[in-house]
Amino acid sequence: MATFFDINLFGLFGQLLIGLINGSFYALLALGLAIIFGLLKIINFSQGALYMLGAFAAWIGLNYLGINYWWALILVPLAVGAFGILLERILIRPIANEDHLYSLLLTFGIALILQGLFTHWFGSSGLSYEMPEELKGGTRLPFMYLPNYRAWIIVFSLAVCAGTWFMIEKTRLGAYLRAGTENAQLMQAFGINVPLLVTLTYGFGVGLAGLAGVLAAPIYTVSPDMGSNILIVVFAIVVIGGMGSIGGAILTGLAMGIIEGLTKYFYPEASNTVIFLVMVLVLLIKPAGLFGKEA
Amino acid sequence: MYNKKLNLVLLGLALVAPFVLYPVFLMKVLCFALFACAFNLLLGFAGLLSFGHAVFLGTGAYVTGYVMVTYGVTPELGILAGVVMSALVGLVYGKLAVKREGIYFAMVTLALAQLAFFVFLQTPLTGGEDGLQGIPRGKLFGLIDLTDNLTMYYFVLAIFIFGFLTIYRTIHSPFGQVMKAIRENEPRAISLGYRVNQYKLMAFVISATLAGLAGSTKALVFQLASLTDVHWFMSGEVVLMTLLGGMGTIWGPVLGAATIISMQNFLASGPLANYIHVLMGVVFVICVLAFRNGLVGELQKVIRKNSG
Numbered sequence: 001m002a003t004f005f006d007i008n009l010f011g012l013f014g015q016l017l018i019g020l021i022n023g024s025f026y027a028l029l030a031l032g033l034a035i036i037f038g039l040l041k042i043i044n045f046s047q048g049a050l051y052m053l054g055a056f057a058a059w060i061g062l063n064y065l066g067i068n069y070w071w072a073l074i075l076v077p078l079a080v081g082a083f084g085i086l087l088e089r090i091l092i093r094p095i096a097n098e099d100h101l102y103s104l105l106l107t108f109g110i111a112l113i114l115q116g117l118f119t120h121w122f123g124s125s126g127l128s129y130e131m132p133e134e135l136k137g138g139t140r141l142p143f144m145y146l147p148n149y150r151a152w153i154i155v156f157s158l159a160v161c162a163g164t165w166f167m168i169e170k171t172r173l174g175a176y177l178r179a180g181t182e183n184a185q186l187m188q189a190f191g192i193n194v195p196l197l198v199t200l201t202y203g204f205g206v207g208l209a210g211l212a213g214v215l216a217a218p219i220y221t222v223s224p225d226m227g228s229n230i231l232i233v234v235f236a237i238v239v240i241g242g243m244g245s246i247g248g249a250i251l252t253g254l255a256m257g258i259i260e261g262l263t264k265y266f267y268p269e270a271s272n273t274v275i276f277l278v279m280v281l282v283l284l285i286k287p288a289g290l291f292g293k294e295a
Numbered sequence: 296m297y298n299k300k301l302n303l304v305l306l307g308l309a310l311v312a313p314f315v316l317y318p319v320f321l322m323k324v325l326c327f328a329l330f331a332c333a334f335n336l337l338l339g340f341a342g343l344l345s346f347g348h349a350v351f352l353g354t355g356a357y358v359t360g361y362v363m364v365t366y367g368v369t370p371e372l373g374i375l376a377g378v379v380m381s382a383l384v385g386l387v388y389g390k391l392a393v394k395r396e397g398i399y400f401a402m403v404t405l406a407l408a409q410l411a412f413f414v415f416l417q418t419p420l421t422g423g424e425d426g427l428q429g430i431p432r433g434k435l436f437g438l439i440d441l442t443d444n445l446t447m448y449y450f451v452l453a454i455f456i457f458g459f460l461t462i463y464r465t466i467h468s469p470f471g472q473v474m475k476a477i478r479e480n481e482p483r484a485i486s487l488g489y490r491v492n493q494y495k496l497m498a499f500v501i502s503a504t505l506a507g508l509a510g511s512t513k514a515l516v517f518q519l520a521s522l523t524d525v526h527w528f529m530s531g532e533v534v535l536m537t538l539l540g541g542m543g544t545i546w547g548p549v550l551g552a553a554t555i556i557s558m559q560n561f562l563a564s565g566p567l568a569n570y571i572h573v574l575m576g577v578v579f580v581i582c583v584l585a586f587r588n589g590l591v592g593e594l595q596k597v598i599r600k601n602s603g
Contacts, residue, residue, distance in 0.1 A: 043398050094584060100398050101344045102583050105538065108531055109579025116572030232527060236406040239399065269417060276410035280391060283403065287394040 012265050013144035019261020020254070021150055021219070024157035025212050027253030029234045030241065031161055032208035034249035035168070037238075039181050039201045041100050042092065045107035047209050048231030049114040054080050054213020055222045056118060059129050069132035072214050080210025081203040088202045111228070118224040126223030135218075153215050160211065161250045168246050177201060236279045242292020252290060309452055318444040319516065320560060324553050325455045326513040331536040331548030332462050333505035338534075339543030340466055341498040342478030343393075346401040346530050347408025350388070351503040353415060353525030354381045355510025360427040360520035361420060370433045370441060374454075374511040381507020382500055384411070389499035393492050396481075405527060412525045426521030430514055447516065454512050458505050463545065465501060474498055535575060538582045541589025550590050 029047060036044045057076045061067035067075060087110060095102050131149055138147035168174035180187045180197055188194050220226060234253075241252030256275050264271040282290060312321055330352055337343045359377035362368055368376075392403045415421050422428070432441040441447045465471050473494050477484045485491050514520045523529060532555065540551025555575075562571050586593050 041398075043402065091580065091584065098587075101401065102587070104344070104346075104398060104401060105534060106580060106583040108534075109576045109583065112531070112572050112576030112579060114576075116570065116574075116576060119572070120569045228527075232405060232409045235402045236409070239395075239402050239406060243399070272417075273410055273413045276406050276413075279403075279406050280410070283391050283394060 009143050010145075015261040015265040016258065017144065017146065017150060017261070019258040019264070021153050021257070022260060023254040023257020024154050025216060025230065025253075026234055026237050026257050027161050027250045028157050028208050028212040028215075029230065030237045030249040030253045031164060031246065032205040032212075033234065033238055034241075034243065034246055035164075035208075036202055036205035037243050038246070039177060040092075040096070040103075040198055042096075042103040042107070042202075043100070044205070045104055045231070046087070046111040046114065047107075047206070047234070048227030048229075049111040050080055050084060050206050050209040050227070051213045051216070051230065052118065052224060052227035053083070053114060054210030055129070055217040055220075055226060056122070056213075057210070058214040058217045059127055059222045062129065069214075069218070073211070076214045077207040077211040080213070081207030084206025085199055085203040087206075088199060092202075111231075115224050115228060122224065124224055126221030126226075129217035129222055131218040149218060153219070157212070157215060160208070164208075165246055165250060233275055236275050238289075240275075240279050240282045240289055242289025245289075245291035248289065248291025306456075313445055313448045318448040320556075322444075322448055322451045322516045323513075324556050325451050326509050326516060327533075327536065327552040327556055328549040329455050329458045329512070330506050330509035331533050331540070331552045332459060333502045333509060334533045335537045335542055335544075335548040336462050336465065336505070337498055337502040338537060339547070340471060340478065341474045341495060343495060343499070344397075344401045344534070345392070345404040345499070345502075346534070347388075347404035347406070347411075347527065348502075348506055348533055349525050349527065349529035350408040350411040351381045351385060351506035352510035352513070352529065352533075353411070353520070353522075354384050355507030355512075356514035356520035356524045357415060357421055357427065357510075359511035360430040360514045363430050363433060363515075364427060367431070367433075369437055370435050370450075370515055373433070374508065374515070377511030377514070378504055378507045381510065382504040385500045385503025385507070386496075389496045389503065393495040393499065405530065408525070408527060408530060412522070412527070415525050416522060421520075424522065426519060426523075427514075428519055430518040430520065432515050432518065441515070451512055451516060454508065458508055459549075461501075461505065466545070470494070470497070532575070535579055535582070537589075538587075539578060539589055541591035541593070541595075544589070544591040544595070547589050547591040554590070 029051060033044060033047055036042055036047075054076050057079055058069070058072040061072050061076065062069070091106060091110065092103060095106060135149040135152050138145055139151070140146075168177060176187065176192055176197060180192070180194055184194050187197075216226070233256075237252050237256050238249065240256065241248035256278065259278065260271055260274055263274040270277075286292075330348075333351075334345070334348050337345055337348075355374075355377035357377075358380040359373040362376045363370070363373040388404065388407050391407060392400055395403050416423060432447060434440050435450060439446060439450075441450060466474075473484070473489055476487075477489070477491050477494060481491060510520075510524060513524070536551035536555050537548045538551070539554060540549065541547030558574070559571060562568060562574065567574065582589065588596065
């Protein structure tokens, strides 16, 4: 640590930044999972595949349809959300009342299909997505260089997470949603259209994955297996945070990103495993997760 | 009586099979059938969906491969080492996983398996991306040369039968009855005074041990232990085999494994080679939506309908 005030500070903050960016993606994906799980009690194993779909949709939009990044940011989550709603209506709803493990297996199958199709169409090597002109370049801070696009990811995804949290915890719509998770039948008796609420929730949760995909496209390679790799980390995050909590998903996602970044700086060999180690520790101390309610 | 006859016929078929079909293919089927049976013990009879079972297959394969390559021990000792290590990993992982139920259990096992995946990827002992290659088959008890595929086949068949009978005995024991009771109604099992978590842990360890046995054997057959064995995709594949064959049935996982392996072998050389994952996904979706009892389960339904 002799060089703490020297060049290594750059390295440390660089890793912290990468950690924060990864954390933003974790938070968006974990949030989507938490919302879907909260109302539908479905573990959506295809969340990673839909994140991949979002990135590919942005890529196809830019290269074939002339849809630029900013439009993709709006259109792709809507399209992925709509695709998700279709999946929910056709495939998931028929087994909604069965053991929840079946929905896990079903969405796993869907993920395999999507990933397999994209591997076949685009190969597994990955494509690159041109960064939008407005966000190129960066700012030189006293302790590090901050690329604009990366700053944008953090600010934007935090805003989306905070907005979602506010909507669910503080508004009337959110109150319906939370009530629906407690007792769907009672809500129905009060005249709330629960099936519609379920569909919209699923669409929204899946749309978040699509949004994360668009955000990821310019800085990661767009490849068919980008979703499956991140998904399992997100599952671990969900276990750490505790499934019941929306805020828990967001905070744990960010925190794990940062912990991963710090590990990459101090002990790089463990950076891929540290989140799973945290998970083991949390399970030993608090099996329901940090923010979860005891089942 | 009917079952006894059927079992004898199947045993006879297994004994002559290598003269008709390619022995390496049959050995692959047997290894995966044992793996699926071990997995089914947990899912089908204790109601626990482990989504990280590949870790035990991989542990068995890697440990056996490592001791065979490094210390040149005989195959039975190599397998023993792999199995013991899988049992130990199963004990540790089981203790962590049985704290949670249902979907949480699935996610915890998945994440724990991923932890192991990175360990296998990064320790210098396992050959990283390349895995362990050129594992010798060696001489069984120092006497019987296993390099011959036919000899190896009968050795693998013996291991499979041993594993299968162990599972059969476990299911039909008082312990197995308690497991079923837990699957059907856990709160009631608790109120009857059973220490449910201990039973679950026991089932988990038995399943992990036998999955390790399958992995160790597989490492000898293919003389290879690789990251494919521990990848989460493998964990999904064994779920598919069990689901397709019929979970909670004795023969379901065997049939499921045979079907999936045949499908893969058949497709790999055909024009649909690129679509293997897509097709597996489709089979998954169809199984969950349309016939959740699997091949054997549906067959039993038909037989029951005709006889009753």
